[in-house]
Amino acid sequence: MAFQMSLAVYVHSVGSLFLTICLSLLVNFYHSWRSKGKQHFGKSGKIDVTFEDHPLNPNPDSQWVAYFKDNDVLVQIDKDVRRLCPDIGFFQRATEFPCQDVVNAAEMETLRKRVDCSVLQSHTVMKNRQGAYNWKSSKKSTVEYDLLPDGKEAHWEVVERILFIYAKLNPGLAYVQGMNEIIGPIYYIFASDSEREWSEHAECDAFFCFTNLMSEIRDNFIKSLDDSAHGIGNMMMQLMNRLQLHDPDVGSLMVTQDLKPQYFSFRWLTLLLSQEFPMPDVIRVWDSLFADSKRFDFLIDVCLAMLLLIRDDLLKNDFSSNMKLLQRYPVFDIHLVLSEAVRLQKS
Amino acid sequence: MSYAYLFKYIIIGDTGVGKSCLLLQFTDKRFQPVHDLTIGVEFGARMITIDGKQIKLQIWDTAGQESFRSITRSYYRGAAGALLVYDITRRDTFTHLTTWLEDARQHSNSNMVIMLIGNKTDLESRRDVKKEEGEAFAREHGLIFMETSAKTAANVEEAFINTAKEIYEKIQEGVFDINNEANGIKIGPQHSPSSPHAPSGSLGQQAGGGCC
Numbered sequence: 001m002a003f004q005m006s007l008a009v010y011v012h013s014v015g016s017l018f019l020t021i022c023l024s025l026l027v028n029f030y031h032s033w034r035s036k037g038k039q040h041f042g043k044s045g046k047i048d049v050t051f052e053d054h055p056l057n058p059n060p061d062s063q064w065v066a067y068f069k070d071n072d073v074l075v076q077i078d079k080d081v082r083r084l085c086p087d088i089g090f091f092q093r094a095t096e097f098p099c100q101d102v103v104n105a106a107e108m109e110t111l112r113k114r115v116d117c118s119v120l121q122s123h124t125v126m127k128n129r130q131g132a133y134n135w136k137s138s139k140k141s142t143v144e145y146d147l148l149p150d151g152k153e154a155h156w157e158v159v160e161r162i163l164f165i166y167a168k169l170n171p172g173l174a175y176v177q178g179m180n181e182i183i184g185p186i187y188y189i190f191a192s193d194s195e196r197e198w199s200e201h202a203e204c205d206a207f208f209c210f211t212n213l214m215s216e217i218r219d220n221f222i223k224s225l226d227d228s229a230h231g232i233g234n235m236m237m238q239l240m241n242r243l244q245l246h247d248p249d250v251g252s253l254m255v256t257q258d259l260k261p262q263y264f265s266f267r268w269l270t271l272l273l274s275q276e277f278p279m280p281d282v283i284r285v286w287d288s289l290f291a292d293s294k295r296f297d298f299l300i301d302v303c304l305a306m307l308l309l310i311r312d313d314l315l316k317n318d319f320s321s322n323m324k325l326l327q328r329y330p331v332f333d334i335h336l337v338l339s340e341a342v343r344l345q346k347s
Numbered sequence: 348m349s350y351a352y353l354f355k356y357i358i359i360g361d362t363g364v365g366k367s368c369l370l371l372q373f374t375d376k377r378f379q380p381v382h383d384l385t386i387g388v389e390f391g392a393r394m395i396t397i398d399g400k401q402i403k404l405q406i407w408d409t410a411g412q413e414s415f416r417s418i419t420r421s422y423y424r425g426a427a428g429a430l431l432v433y434d435i436t437r438r439d440t441f442t443h444l445t446t447w448l449e450d451a452r453q454h455s456n457s458n459m460v461i462m463l464i465g466n467k468t469d470l471e472s473r474r475d476v477k478k479e480e481g482e483a484f485a486r487e488h489g490l491i492f493m494e495t496s497a498k499t500a501a502n503v504e505e506a507f508i509n510t511a512k513e514i515y516e517k518i519q520e521g522v523f524d525i526n527n528e529a530n531g532i533k534i535g536p537q538h539s540p541s542s543p544h545a546p547s548g549s550l551g552q553q554a555g556g557g558c559c
Contacts, residue, residue, distance in 0.1 A: 076362070076412065079362050079363045080362070080384055083363070083381045083382065083383070083384060086379070086380075086381035086382070086383065119437070119439065176412070177362070177384055177386060177410060177411075177412040178384070178386045180384065181384065181386070262387060262388075263387075263388060263390065266386070266387040266388075267386045267387045270386060270387075271386060275383055275386065320390075320392040320403075320405065323390040323392075324390065324391075324392075327389060327390055
């Protein structure tokens with residue numbers, strides 16, 4: 001573990017490489033994939049519709065049915081990625097490397113256009129004196145956040161594409177809220193890399209690492225698996241059991257105050273703590289997490305450490321104050337949390 | 348702090364309609380233009396006064412996406428009030444109200460007071476759902492209705508407090524069984540005939556009892 005910790009610190013400056021090493025099991029595959037990656041992206045918006053098919057075709061095999069279903073997923077992703085990591089403002093800025101196939105393609109239906117067309121809008125229909133009908137859109141502007149001009153793309157739009165392609169490639173899972181909070185830090189690490197060679201390929205690299213990471217944590221996003229052996233319910237139970245073992249006072253407080261683990265640790269565990277700390281700290285936590293061979297056991301140790309570090313407050317407070325404390329975890333030196341977690345892991 | 352009653356609320360509605368912002372405005376009196384996505388549930392509490400009595404509101408703010416509804420549903424049951432929120436600039440959030448309402452009615456106790464809220468009135472220029480439409484929907488389904496702005500705080504206090512008033516009236520009329528915590532109402536420590544600190548053994552049978 002000491003080695004892992006020092007490795008994690010050492011490679012912090014080369015976060016992208018580190019992340020790739022940790023999340024890439026098939027390195028050779030990765031290299032060939034990266035070269036293909038560029039062709040892969042940007043073509044997501046296109047759909048080929050044959051004459052036999054039409055938008056009102058109720059056949060479940062209809063490409064139009066699939067198209068409209070995809071649009072629902074896309075609109076959901078769109079809402080979520082626009083508000084990704086509001087505290088850092090990075091995702092609202094333009095990327096230096098927009099997908100040229102997308103931003104320069106006039107004839108292609110980009111995700112931007114697709115979202116715009118999919119949002120339900122109301123119109124007022126009025127009959128004038130001649131008996132002719134006028135349609136009037138009641139909206140002056142359709143979007144809540146301004147889009148960047150043509151030829152430019154914001155980082156959130158790149159993330160949107162990654163999530164949409166992931167959803168299309170994994171139709172059983174598609175998109176579940178919270179995945180955006182997983183791809184967020186991954187993409188941020190690549191896209192903000194000072195080495196141009198890395199930041200240029202941020203989109204495919206982030207997609208690749210995200211896919212690999214998701215293969216390990218996808219069960220957390222499947223509600224039917226909530227209570228299975230690998231589901232989130234089991235992880236929350238493990239955390240509570242470990243708490244009971246290490247600090248029976250806090251353990252029984254959780255029971256008497258009815259502080260159910262799903263009230264706070266559901267988010268901690270599902271999002272790998274990405275919403276609990278500021279971005280630099282999240283990256284630091286993830287370094288240790290991904291460097292550990294038993295990643296998700298270590299995640300439970302980190303959560304346990306977080307609880308133990310605030311134990312005195314927890315024991316003093318009433319239910320309401322404790323809920324606020326757990327849902328808005330106080331600012332700590334992140335290394336304190338991690339070294340406590342390492343101590344717990346060894347014990 | 349002591350209180351006469353504790354009311355449990357839930358806030359429901361589509362993603363991005365401003366549920367978390369309404370809660371933040373009500374509990375902390377501040378506005379965050381872009382709020383983190385709610386995963387699971389968020390919690391807030393505040394004391395209000397009705398009829399000279401201190402009432403503690405315990406508010407559960409839920410995630411908007413369908414995938415989380417299985418989690419959300421467990422909160423419905425123990426709630427005395429629900430704020431059903433839509434965004435006046437997004438018609439789809441208004442058309443989804445029926446589903447939300449069915450869901451809430453199905454999983455909650457029948458006396459739950461539901462307040463329909465059309466949020467984001469600060470974005471009047473982008474309004475896509477008329478106030479009259481909201482009123483009509485509320486009338487048709489027996490809900491209280493209000494338009495709010497979590498940004499300017501317009502009507503936010505009123506929305507939470509009027510819901511509490513309605514619950515309070517129902518208690519006075521004897522509609523709510525206040526001894527059954529599953530109704531989302533709890534009598535404060537100084538009013539309770541039995542010891543307030545003894546956790547009732549039946550707490551576990553109804554989800555989300557949440558003592559305070």
